Structure formats: C-alpha cells, structure tokens
Amino acid sequence: MTLSGASLAADTLRIGYIGQERERPPVLSNIDDYPEDEGVAGALLAIADNNTTGKFTNQLFVLEQHFLTLDEGPAEVIEEMVSKGIYFFVLDLPAKTLTKVLQSDLPSDRTFFNIAAEDRRFRDQECHPQLLHTALSRDMKSDALAQFLIKKRWKEWFVVTSPRPEDKLFVDAILRSAKKFGAKIVKQKTWDGNFDARRAAPAEVPLFTKGVDYDVLIVADEISDFGNYLLFQTFDPRPVAGTQGLTAKAWGRPLEQWGAVQLQERFLAQSNRWMRSRDYTSWLAVRAIGEAASRVKSDDYDEIDRYMRSDAFQLAGFKGRGMSFRKWNGQLRQPVSLMWSSALVAQTPIEGFLHRRTELDTLGLDLPESQCNNTQ
C-alpha cells in the first residue's frame, strides 16, 4: 500500500476482512451475475477514502483479507488475525458461519461487523455485545416495504413463498411488519417450483393467484428462483413486492440523490461495475472505523470503539440521513431504499411514521421489540 504524503510515523490501523464462498443453489434464471469481489470491493473503496482523510490525520488504514471455502470454519483465521494485533473485523459471512464466530472464544477487546447476514436472531436472542451490523435485517426491509404499502393504502397482502428456510424467515418478517403497521395477510401460499416457471408462468401464475382478493402480491424468494416470473402474470392486475418487483435494499444502481452519484462513480471507477448492497455495507463498516478514528485522533481500539458506539458518532452514507449504531443490538440505523431495477420508488422511513427517538427506528427491531439488550 502506497500513500503519497503520509509520514512514516503514521498510525497504522489494520482491519481484518473475512469472506466466504457462497452456496449458489441452481436457479431457473441465468440473468443474474455474482461478482466475485462483491463485498470486499466496498471495503477497499472505504480504505482508500479513509486514507485520503488519513493524510491529514496521520493515519493509515490497511485491509487484511481472507476468504474461506464453502465448508471451512472461521475460528482459525480469527485466531490468527487476533494474534497479529487486528482489533476490527469485517465479517462477510453467511448466517451459519457467523453463528460459529459467535460461539467461539473471542477476546473481549475486539469488534466485529456483520455486513452480510440479515437474520433477525443476530439482532435478537443471539446478539453479541461485540457484534455490530451494517447489513440490513430482514425486519428493516419488511418494515420499509410495509410503510410504503400502508401509505399507498395497499393493505391486503397475498404472500407467496418458496419452501426454503431463508424465505420462511423473510415471510416471518413480513408477518411481523403487517402486524406492526396494520396490514392484513389475506392469503399465504407456497410455490413448490417443480416445473420451469420461465415457460409455465403465463399458464400457471394466473391459476395460482386467481380467486384471491388482495392489493399486492408479496413474494419471498431470496435466491430469485421463480419470483421474477410472477410480475405481469397475476390473474388480477396487481403489483409484486418483496424479494422481486419492488424490493428493499441497502444500496442499488438507482440511487443518485443525497450525493450518491459521487459514491456510485467512485466505485465504478475502482471496480468497473456498479456498487451492490454488500459492497455498500462493507464500505459502511470500514468507514465507521475510519470516521471514529479521525474523530478521536487515535489508533487506540478502546477509544475508537467507545466513540463509534457513543451518541456523538454519526456516519454520512449518501442516503440523506446521519447513521449511528443502536445501543441495544448494535444495528446501524439507516434509511432503506425501495427500488426496482431502474428507479428509486421511495426512501424510507416514510414521512409520517413517527418515533420519539428518530424516525429511523421505525425500521427493524426497536428496543422494546428486541430480546437483545447490550445497553447494560
């Protein structure tokens, strides 16, 4: 890593990045691509951003990367990085590997950022005082969708899910949001997917959706196996939302307000592709460390960590509102973007959904809703 203008005596702050190969079950559609550097590319951009600032604060940031294979456990690499004096870890890991991290014996003076796992349990009963989340939870996504649909007065929802357990988790979040914001689930059906939806959709989807009185079809299909083929094929003319159609995301191509064009273009110039949600959440994690380090003007773990979790901490992330970590479960409160591939439809929290602390806390598990209380 070279850095023009940095003095030799710069404080060096090394951040560990642990990624893992992802399981990709076969899906019908072949139009989605999965960039190999998704996630880590965002962290690298944030390192560059931190180092531009570091020229003026005499701080140097370095990313130490390690990628696990599909079946590998995280314990060994964490132990190795800990012994090398790394204090901050960006975990780009699927839920089951993250669980293994939390079950291992972690030194208490380390902080871990979950940038990928959206499962409620990590913000709820399985939370951990050393774990912060820049990834959205499924509950933040479903609350964002619910606010928009309620505002539109599309209150009767027909929920379609695959049999996969992850999709069941998204349905759980949808059901919780429906209750929270006053929507009604009028029908719930499982798409068993034992035929080719690409060819069969015009015949199957009208039959599948016929005879139900609803405002919006909500689909739970995180791996995009069949969800895209529901659009425009329903028996009644109804919009599709959820994991396809209108989707809730941390980041996406349509974002251009609030200075987002600058981040989009900087990422494109670096990586020759558009920034995705996982790139963005890893950018946020590394920027949070950099921002706190520049404020406390130190590379000391305790000082940085304390500041990052304090009321004084604020992170600007090109979504129009300052972000900070929830004290009770370590979740970064942030706006959630509702979009389809070519436009931002709404930025949530939607105006009118009030909260005594901040409107951002209308999204995801609020203090009384969460079984996690790290606040002491």
Add this chain to the structure above:
Amino acid sequence: MMKASLLLLKSGLMALAMFPLLAQALTAYVTNEKDDTVSVIDLDSLEVTATFEVGQRPRGVALSPDNKLLYVCVSDDNTIRVFDVETLKPLYDLPSGENPETFVVSPAGDRIYTSNESDNIVTVIDTLERKVLAQIDVGVEPEGMAISPDGKVAINTSETTNMAHWIDTESFEIVENSLVDQRPRDAAFDLDSKRLWVTSEIGGTVSVFDTESYEELAKIQFDLKGVQPDRVQPVGLYLTSDGSHAYFALGPANHVAVVDAKTYEVLDYLLVGRRVWKLASTPDESLLLTTNGISGDVSVIDMKKRKVIKSIKVGRFPWGVAIHD
C-alpha cells in the same frame, strides 16, 4: 379584449427579446442542474427575463468582480464556462479539472478556486491566462469553496473526510485542517476575514472558526418545530456585510434560518420552497434569493421584514444563484 391581451403578449415578447441589449439592471443568474440552463431574473420586476443553455449539469455560478463575466460550472462537460453578461453568449472554457462542482472567484478576479469532486483535489485557475496554476490534494469529495475577503486563505470543505481545509493562496499549501460535523457543504468568511462559517448538511450544524487561531468559536444547532432534527440540513449560507446576521438554507427542511451573527442565536425560520440549496443577496442587502431544487423555484426574501415576498418559477432543479448590480 382578445386584441388587448394579444398586444400585451406581443409587447411582453418584445421586452424579452430586447432585454440582453438593454443596460444591465439588477439581475440574478440561477443554474438549473437538470435542464442544463441558466435562468436570468430581473430583480426590479422579479420576473424571469431569459433562459439560456450553458452545458451539462450546471451547478456553481458566480460573476467576475467587474460584473462583466458570468462563470458557470458545467460539471458533466468538465469545465467552467465563461459567458458575456451583455449577450449571454459563451466566450471560452476554463481548464477546471474534471467534474468541477463549485468554485470561488478571488476578490481581485484573477483566480478561480474550484473543487473537483471525483479526484479529491482543488484546482486553482489563472482567469487571465486561462491556465491551471496549481492542484491541491484535499479530502474525499471536495465541495464548498470560500475565499477570505483579504484574499489570503481559500477554504475547501470535503464531504466525506468532514474537514475544512485551509489553503494558503501564496504557497498553495494546506496550513490547517478543521474537523467539522458530517458532510460539510459550504463555507463563507465575514467581510473582515476574522471568522469562517462552515455548514454541515448531515450533521445539521454550522461551525464557526476564528481565522487567526483556527479555534472553534461556536457550533450552531437548529430546532425547527414539526421537522425531525435529521431533516434539518444546512447547506448554503449568506453573511451580511456588517457582520450582524447570518442566513442558512436548511435543505429538505424547506426553511431559511436567520441567525444573530454575534450571539449565534437563531432568530427566525422562514418557509421557502422545497430542498432549499443556495443563497445570494442583492448588494444593498434588501433581498435574499434562495434556490429550491425540488419545487424548481426561487424564493425571494425581504431581508428587513424577514418575509418571503415572492416565489419565481425557474428551470428543473435550480442549484446556484449569483447576483450582480
């Protein structure tokens, strides 16, 4: 009846066509970021008298000290384009570096300091020779530019680094970096060059610094009834020449704050158009103009009465405003 209105229409058109040939009245120039145009507002009638094309994504706008040249940042054309104020015709382009967002003209008019947001640099341009004098490395996403009225210090704010960088205009070296709250957008000096004011959009605050010691003198916060605190996002600012008042455009809060510049107390909030961005005043400080991005208009504030007296429709997404006498 028909005839009369037709005649009126005709004479209106005549006036519109004639305008650029007339002697310059008090005039405001507004960049319309999403129309690639500048709207010309006559400040006696408070009407738009002309709209002309300037190039892609116009944002920062200013006049030369002699009021003869209009400088417009056309960001996506990667230049600062120079127009003849009399004819509204382009004269030449300045070498601004890539993607200039905004700029400031030195009091003598011989230099322009511009922020190049994608390259993390400030470019200094010699306006007479039309060449680059220097490029200075600053923080991530340089944005706001200011210059002290005595011409000694230029300020750049970097939005993601969250600093105001103090640039010595002789050596082009950075002499100090002041941390401010999230997303610093704009900066300005008092006329006596003794204080620097920096707005932080996401932080929702304004930091005031002493220019001798670089000490922070005050941090102003805004408490606007009925608006969530994180929607109060100060961007553009205007400081009166007698050092008594400061005005801040509060972005999506759709208000301009009036602040006592001695006590830093907020005196008033004035409701203007949506997403209020930049401010400019008439030389006699009777009128303050605001650009309102989302509502696509300009609010005119009577500064004495602290009242919005008119809103003037301009192009899409008005960004900057400059006024000449």
